[in-house]
Amino acid sequence: DTAVSQTPKYLVTQMGNDKSIKCEQNLGHDTMYWYKQDSKKFLKIMFSYNNKELIINETVPNRFSPKSPDKAHLNLHINSLELGDSAVYFCASSQDLTGGRYGYTFGSGTRLTVV
Amino acid sequence: KNQVEQSPQSLIILEGKNCTLQCNYTVSPFSNLRWYKQDTGRGPVSLTIMTFSENTKSNGRYTATLDADTKQSSLHITASQLSDSASYICVSLGPGAGGYNKLIFGAGTRLAVHP
Numbered sequence: 001d002t003a004v005s006q007t008p009k010y011l012v013t014q015m016g017n018d019k020s021i022k023c024e025q026n027l028g029h030d031t032m033y034w035y036k037q038d039s040k041k042f043l044k045i046m047f048s049y050n051n052k053e054l055i056i057n058e059t060v061p062n063r064f065s066p067k068s069p070d071k072a073h074l075n076l077h078i079n080s081l082e083l084g085d086s087a088v089y090f091c092a093s094s095q096d097l098t099g100g101r102y103g104y105t106f107g108s109g110t111r112l113t114v115v
Numbered sequence: 116k117n118q119v120e121q122s123p124q125s126l127i128i129l130e131g132k133n134c135t136l137q138c139n140y141t142v143s144p145f146s147n148l149r150w151y152k153q154d155t156g157r158g159p160v161s162l163t164i165m166t167f168s169e170n171t172k173s174n175g176r177y178t179a180t181l182d183a184d185t186k187q188s189s190l191h192i193t194a195s196q197l198s199d200s201a202s203y204i205c206v207s208l209g210p211g212a213g214g215y216n217k218l219i220f221g222a223g224t225r226l227a228v229h230p
Contacts, residue, residue: 056215058211
């Protein structure tokens, strides 16, 4: 009965590889997000999707391509991985673009390590 | 520049004691302010959400205050428990790309509760 689930939890890969992280929410929310948490622990928005449509792209490199097949899923594909991509990536969802009455629900994170 | 600053960076207290975490924000226009708890290896979990018209909100042993004039917020934890050991993140909803709002995160206060 996990609300926002993302897989895998850990991902170790070599530079130059392509990898994907999957996210699913069963809350019936309209809006989904990808956040990156760097070594300094700041969480920063990467993308937001509302009803499968891209709303926000916060100057993320083109190597990152989100895909939303339906409003319950938002996957993140990363091409040509670089060392600087190492971070924890969090998926989140909210009732709507305002965050709704109950705010945002986050997944448990995917720790990506590029070697 | 829209940002959220928190203090202290880290804090150690004994079980049963109270503590107060501080947050200053320079976000304009201001919409609401949230406090999240992030356990190690997990995603952030919402504790409180306050709009500019609210100056205090409680969630069990957690009480958040907001002073919209001085742009300060605090999170008070009463009768701390070992399970309160986590990072506490202050977050403001502020302007993002394309005219949409986005969450602006502080770096968090790392709280350790010792027996």
